[in-house]
Amino acid sequence: MPINTVIKLDAIEKTYHTGEVDVHAVRGISLEIRAGEFVAIMGSSGSGKSTLMNMIGALDRPTGGHYWLDGIDVSTLDRDTLADVRNEKIGFVFQGFNLLSRTSALENVEMPMLYNRHRIPSHEQRARAVNALELVGLGTRADHHPNQLSGGQQQRVAIARALVNKPALLLADEPTGNLDSQTSIEIMGVFQKLNDQGITIVMVTHELDVARFTKRMVILRDGKILTDEAVQNRSVAEKELQALRAEQQAVKLAS
Amino acid sequence: MRIIASLKIAARALRRNKMRSLLTMLGVIIGVGAVIGAVSLTSGATKQVEDQVSNLGENVITVFSGNFTTGGMRGGWGSAPTLTLEDTAAIRLLPNVVAISPEVRDRAQVLANGLNWNTQILGESPDYPQIRNWDIASGSMFSDQDVKTLAKSAVIGRTVADQLFPNENCVGQTIRIRNLPFQIVGVLASKGFNLFGQDQDDVVIVPYSSHMHRITTRTFVNSIQVQAANDKVISVVQQEITDLLLARHRSKEQDFTVRSQLELMQTVTATSRAMGFLLAGVAAVSLVVGGIGIMNIMLVSVTERTREIGIRMAVGARAADILVQFLIEAVTLSAIGGAIGIAGGVGFSQLVAYFKDMPTVTPVFWIIVAVVSSAVIGIVSGFYPAWKASQLDPIEALRYE
Numbered sequence: 012m013p014i015n016t017v018i019k020l021d022a023i024e025k026t027y028h029t030g031e032v033d034v035h036a037v038r039g040i041s042l043e044i045r046a047g048e049f050v051a052i053m054g055s056s057g058s059g060k061s062t063l064m065n066m067i068g069a070l071d072r073p074t075g076g077h078y079w080l081d082g083i084d085v086s087t088l089d090r091d092t093l094a095d096v097r098n099e100k101i102g103f104v105f106q107g108f109n110l111l112s113r114t115s116a117l118e119n120v121e122m123p124m125l126y127n128r129h130r131i132p133s134h135e136q137r138a139r140a141v142n143a144l145e146l147v148g149l150g151t152r153a154d155h156h157p158n159q160l161s162g163g164q165q166q167r168v169a170i171a172r173a174l175v176n177k178p179a180l181l182l183a184d185e186p187t188g189n190l191d192s193q194t195s196i197e198i199m200g201v202f203q204k205l206n207d208q209g210i211t212i213v214m215v216t217h218e219l220d221v222a223r224f225t226k227r228m229v230i231l232r233d234g235k236i237l238t239d240e241a242v243q244n245r246s247v248a249e250k251e252l253q254a255l256r257a258e259q260q261a262v263k264l265a266s
Numbered sequence: 267m268r269i270i271a272s273l274k275i276a277a278r279a280l281r282r283n284k285m286r287s288l289l290t291m292l293g294v295i296i297g298v299g300a301v302i303g304a305v306s307l308t309s310g311a312t313k314q315v316e317d318q319v320s321n322l323g324e325n326v327i328t329v330f331s332g333n334f335t336t337g338g339m340r341g342g343w344g345s346a347p348t349l350t351l352e353d354t355a356a357i358r359l360l361p362n363v364v365a366i367s368p369e370v371r372d373r374a375q376v377l378a379n380g381l382n383w384n385t386q387i388l389g390e391s392p393d394y395p396q397i398r399n400w401d402i403a404s405g406s407m408f409s410d411q412d413v414k415t416l417a418k419s420a421v422i423g424r425t426v427a428d429q430l431f432p433n434e435n436c437v438g439q440t441i442r443i444r445n446l447p448f449q450i451v452g453v454l455a456s457k458g459f460n461l462f463g464q465d466q467d468d469v470v471i472v473p474y475s476s477h478m479h480r481i482t483t484r485t486f487v488n489s490i491q492v493q494a495a496n497d498k499v500i501s502v503v504q505q506e507i508t509d510l511l512l513a514r515h516r517s518k519e520q521d522f523t524v525r526s527q528l529e530l531m532q533t534v535t536a537t538s539r540a541m542g543f544l545l546a547g548v549a550a551v552s553l554v555v556g557g558i559g560i561m562n563i564m565l566v567s568v569t570e571r572t573r574e575i576g577i578r579m580a581v582g583a584r585a586a587d588i589l590v591q592f593l594i595e596a597v598t599l600s601a602i603g604g605a606i607g608i609a610g611g612v613g614f615s616q617l618v619a620y621f622k623d624m625p626t627v628t629p630v631f632w633i634i635v636a637v638v639s640s641a642v643i644g645i646v647s648g649f650y651p652a653w654k655a656s657q658l659d660p661i662e663a664l665r666y667e
Binding site for chain 2: 065094113
């Protein structure tokens with residue numbers, strides 16, 4: 012396995028035993044993602060993309076096949092070791108942001124470091140959290156609570172939280188699902204900027220518009236890979252924003 | 267995960283529902299408060315009784331004469347002429363007897379200063395104040411010489427002094443007992459009421475010889491007060507006195523009774539101890555109820571915060587981290603409740619002590635018991651909810667609405 016391979020899926024299967032009927036959510040997916048890639052996993056509901064995402068995110072174990080994350084065979088690990096893998100190797104960004112309410116942005120970002128197996132001194136925790144918030148352009152909002160932040164800002168806090176443990180993989184599940192179109196482009200801009208800095212990103216989405224910001228699109232159907240190809244005519248967030256502003260000015264929505 | 271971070275999270279979670287946290291704690295507060303309050307009051311009562319018993323004198327053994335039976339009528343303890351001054355002298359020679367006083371009792375009208383007063387006239391030896399642990403407030407006790415010479419000397423109690431010589435120093439004055447003039451040589455310090463509600467200061471004490479020859483004409487004594495050297499030899503001395511008197515009286519039947527203060531103390535304190543255990547039992551039940559309240563609220567809390575648990579698991583919290591977090595929260599609840607309960611219990615007993623003039627003692631042992639039991643309640647009642655939280659599936663928990 013090449014050193015720069017972040018994810019290697021080998022004939023991954025997931026079967027749910029519910030009652031008498033076995034549900035085959037994922038039926039043999041093999042996939043390799045290298046460091047620095049920006050991949051969109053697409054598919055309609057029921058295509059198995061959420062199940063795949065849970066397994067890539069080490070939240071769930073496959074019932075068949077093998078999964079190597081950053082050189083570790085995750086498919087054989089126990090609960091506690093899976094938790095450690097999530098803590099050290101994966102940063103999650105969710106559709107619903109999933110921030111802790113009544114907890115400042117800074118403390119939300121510091122939270123994953125509480126669960127590090129190696130103790131991080133509190134001043135270092137603070138420094139790293141501030142750093143991550145600055146990276147997503149929220150350095151001045153560290154003391155704000157989630158209910159004092161807009162949706163886009165909340166998602167930026169979530170991204171900062173995902174980055175704070177320097178993961179090998181940033182895993183985003185419909186990160187723009189709860190955002191309006193302009194904010195969605197802004198968030199995709201954040202992802203593109205992070206990817207330019209070398210961070211590997213895997214994003215699950217069902218919106219083609221959003222997927223166009225990535226570099227590679229994997230389309231699933233019925234638990235299998237339908238297509239896997241590089242994105243043509245890739246959208247660039249800055250340009251899209253400019254275009255959007257021009258449109259808005261035309262209808263006098265923005266000054 | 268570090269403990270300080272867990273404590274912070276717990277504090278935040280408890281602050282979020284202040285009213286609910288307070289109500290949850292109330293069970294433990296009442297339970298611990300009741301234990302501490304009950305124990306403080308009963309220990310205070312026990313202490314008071316112990317003080318009163320030691321007020322009777324230290325390491326005192328009392329020998330009562332037997333009951334007097336004539337023609338089937340029995341006179342009760344102290345009525346039979348079985349104890350004599352010779353018995354007293356014999357007992358005095360036993361080892362570990364440090365003081366002894368034969369006691370003769372009678373009531374008489376006492377006159378002085380144009381006033382009169384009916385009081386108890388005791389005939390005692392000069393050892394009496396030492397045996398009874400009783401100070402002479404002014405003047406002095408009569409002497410052995412007074413006993414030998416049947417001196418008409420008297421030591422009077424505070425009440426008698428107040429009744430016959432109001433606003434006057436009475437040492438050196440004369441009182442008349444059955445028309446005989448006695449000179450007051452000393453006044454006893456006030457001792458107050460005894461265990462049975464009698465005024466101990468309502469007394470006139472004269473040499474036993476004077477009592478037996480001048481006031482009454484008796485050849486026997488009512489009882490003998492003996493002081494043992496220390497509390498360890500009391501029962502030995504008690505047995506020796508019994509053996510000695512049985513031999514001296516050569517009677518088949520034991521015509522006397524030997525009692526020690528220790529037995530009295532045990533009888534009296536056993537009652538208040540039983541009361542204390544009863545109260546502590548009731549309090550323990552309310553502590554258990556408090557624990558159930560904590561468990562209930564922790565279960566609600568786990569359900570409410572399912573999503574938070576999911577988030578924490580997603581970013582790498584192990585099952586043990588979640589378990590510890592919720593356990594700390596439950597223990598924090600019960601520990602704060604326990605602390606408030608201890609403060610409340612002590613405060614309550616202090617209030618009672620202040621307004622009801624009852625002594626209270628809060629034993630450190632029971633405070634430790636309260637601290638430990640509230641911590642145990644937190645752990646026991648928090649464990650099931652915390653364990654339930656730690657066993658959640660992160661995927662399900664994240665999806666929970």
